[in-house]
Amino acid sequence: MNVNIENPVSGVRVLTIDRPPVNALNEEIVDELRDAVKAAMLDGRVRVLVITGAGKIFVAGADLDRLLAADMDAGRKMADGVKGLHREMRQGGKPVIAAINGMAAGGGLELAMACDVRIADQNARMGLPEVTLGVLPGAGGTQMLPRLVGAGKAMEMMFTGMIIDANDALQLGLVEQVAIVESALDLALKMAARMVKNAPLAISEIKAAVYDTMSLPLDQGLAEETGRFARLCRTADKNEGITAFKSRRTAVFKGI
Known part of the structure; x- marks a missing residue:
């Protein structure tokens, strides 16, 4: 197995990619991750999912030996x-946090961008250098990066293959927070713990409202939002949240 599965705290599952030396993605790892993500989304005990890399690298990119051997059909399959995998992450109703503990290049950055929130170590570096290999970012990079940092900056990064540091990524909006060295996972777990306390049905609807209407x-997006808000108004969690707030106690959400 190349993906380690842990449940370090209640409601949080951590998937750690562990394929030395650089955690390069291949078909086997992608399949393992997809299965693990799908299982977490279906597991009622899991409220938040965190994805990280073993050692000091998140994911350095795709397996270059596989890419070198790929023809047109193999490239499309890859x-x-x-x-x-990214579709399972986005369509699942639970938050997915990337804890970027080091280099996230190529497919590694695409994996991080497919997560809902990104936290990077201070020493993390990231980019989409596929152009230097004669290809383009084929796992969503040309679509996700412009949506996060704007078209101009995204094309500069992809045209040059430049690698940026965590602070630049934060300024661009590519990551949401920067942690001190070697503590991205710790910060991700703290964020996950805050999410776990909130209403899971509301989180699911928020995630769907954002992705489904981009x-x-x-006007159509606002109408979709209204429908989701109305559905939440009939839930027991809504009643619990308001009652707890008025009573000055902590809400206990049950996802109903």
């Missing part, structure tokens, strides 16, 4: 496989 006109 890209579709990773995008299937390509829609504002």
